[in-house]
Amino acid sequence: MPDLPPFVLPSGDVDWEVLFQVYEFVQFRQLADALTTSEVGFLEQVLVLPEGGAVLDLACGAGRHALELGRRGYSVEGVEINPALVAYAGRCAYEDATRVRFVEADMRTVEYAAQFDSVLIMNSSLGFFDDQTNLQVLKACAGALVQGGRLLLQCINPYRIESYLSGFRSGWYGLAGGYVLREAHFDPSSASLRMQYRFVSPALGIDAQHPGDSIRLYGFPELLSMLRTVGLRPVSVFGDAVLPAVSFEEESQWQVVVAERG
Numbered sequence: 467m468p469d470l471p472p473f474v475l476p477s478g479d480v481d482w483e484v485l486f487q488v489y490e491f492v493q494f495r496q497l498a499d500a501l502t503t504s505e506v507g508f509l510e511q512v513l514v515l516p517e518g519g520a521v522l523d524l525a526c527g528a529g530r531h532a533l534e535l536g537r538r539g540y541s542v543e544g545v546e547i548n549p550a551l552v553a554y555a556g557r558c559a560y561e562d563a564t565r566v567r568f569v570e571a572d573m574r575t576v577e578y579a580a581q582f583d584s585v586l587i588m589n590s591s592l593g594f595f596d597d598q599t600n601l602q603v604l605k606a607c608a609g610a611l612v613q614g615g616r617l618l619l620q621c622i623n624p625y626r627i628e629s630y631l632s633g634f635r636s637g638w639y640g641l642a643g644g645y646v647l648r649e650a651h652f653d654p655s656s657a658s659l660r661m662q663y664r665f666v667s668p669a670l671g672i673d674a675q676h677p678g679d680s681i682r683l684y685g686f687p688e689l690l691s692m693l694r695t696v697g698l699r700p701v702s703v704f705g706d707a708v709l710p711a712v713s714f715e716e717e718s719q720w721q722v723v724v725a726e727r728g
Contacts, residue, residue, distance in 0.1 A: 468557035471550045473642060480665055480674040483548040487527040489642040498530065504708045506534040509586070511711065512702065512724050513616045515540060519583035522610055524573045524603075525591035529555030529566070536564030544568045545576055574599055578610035585610055585617045588707065592619065593658075593682040600682065605696040611727040617698055619723045620707050622659065624683035627652045630719045643669055657683050686714070686721055698725035 470492065473485040491498040509531070515521070519540055523532040526544035528551050535542050536559060544566065546552050552570040559566040574595065585607045592600050607617050622630055636649045644667030651660055663676035684692070690700050704711055705718030714721055 468554065468561060471554050474670065474672065478672075480672065480676075481548070481550055482663065482665075482676055483527070484550050484554075485642060485646075485665065487548075487551055488554060491528065491530065493641060501708070502530045502534050505588075506531060506538065507709045508704075508707050508711060509535070509584075509618060510538070511709070512704070512722075513584045513618060516583060520581060522578065522582040522585045522607075524576070524585065524587050524607070525589075526555070526568070526586075527551060529558060529568060531586065531588060532566050532568070533558055533562060533564070536566035537562060539565075541565040542567070543582075545571050545573055547572050573603055576606060576610075578606070580609070580612050582610050583612060583615050585615070587618070588620045590620065590622045590659075590681050590683070592621065593684070594679070595682070597682065601692055601695065604692055604698070608696045608698050608727055613727060615727050616701070617693075617725045617727075618707075619689065619693075619725070621689065621721050621723075622681070622683055623718050623721045624652075624657055624685055626717065626719045627659065627683065629717070641665075643667060644672065652683075656680075659683055686723075689721065689723055693723065693725045697727065699728050700725045 470488055471484050473481050473489055475481055521535055521540050521542045523542060523544045526532050526546050529544050532542045532544040549570050552568045555568045631650055634650055638645050638647050644665055647664040649662045653660055659681045661679045665674045693700050700723055702724045703714045704722040705714045706712050706720045707722045
């Protein structure tokens with residue numbers, strides 16, 4: 467594993483994405499590795515990936531799914547807007563000697579033409595934008611797929627948001643030699659999950675407040691409508707992105723939709 471990128475910028479600001487996408491996964495490495503193995507096994511199963519198939523992973527973070535897919539022989543392109551994450555993931559791919567490439571880009575502006583067998587949008591990464599932009603991202607995903615290619619879209623289920631937040635809403639935990647406070651609430655008027663973070667490190671003299679995230683949550687019927695609007699045919703839905711596969715039911719905190727380009 468390459469050296470970890472610094473999570474404190476020269477300006478003294480915290481690089482929140484590096485803190486959460488790298489340091490948090492390293493700290494909980496055993497749990498993260500087990501989850502990644504299960505999730506990638508699920509991806510292989512439901513996407514019916516051909517041997518050596520091409521996969522596009524949008525908003526890939528530090529590349530944990532992309533890297534594991536690469537280790538299994540797939541050709542993967544990971545798109546991530548944070549340059550430190552792209553550099554770190556690229557070093558990991560180099561050490562693995564796999565066919566994984568990471569690109570620094572905004573998922574709202576990428577343009578690919580019918581070159582991937584599968585496209586991934588994991589962990590509710592779609593909902594960070596307004597409705598029209600989210601639809602444009604899905605349209606770009608459809609354009610990136612070959613005929614018969616599949617998009618996998620993992621989103622929080624808004625109808626079970628209270629259950630999702632029960633273990634998330636508030637609390638301190640140790641990370642990177644300091645402490646993180648997480649707070650979250652659901653705004654029903656905009657169907658958005660609002661999240662705030664604070665990081666305190668007495669040793670580094672840091673007390674930083676995250677600017678806040680807002681994730682638009684879509685119900686299953688809304689997702690189906692959006693996918694059909696951009697020319698994708700929904701073929702299946704699951705209650706989580708893990709093995710063994712679980713059905714999408716009343717208690718499901720996640721909705722994982724697979725849609726195909728016809």
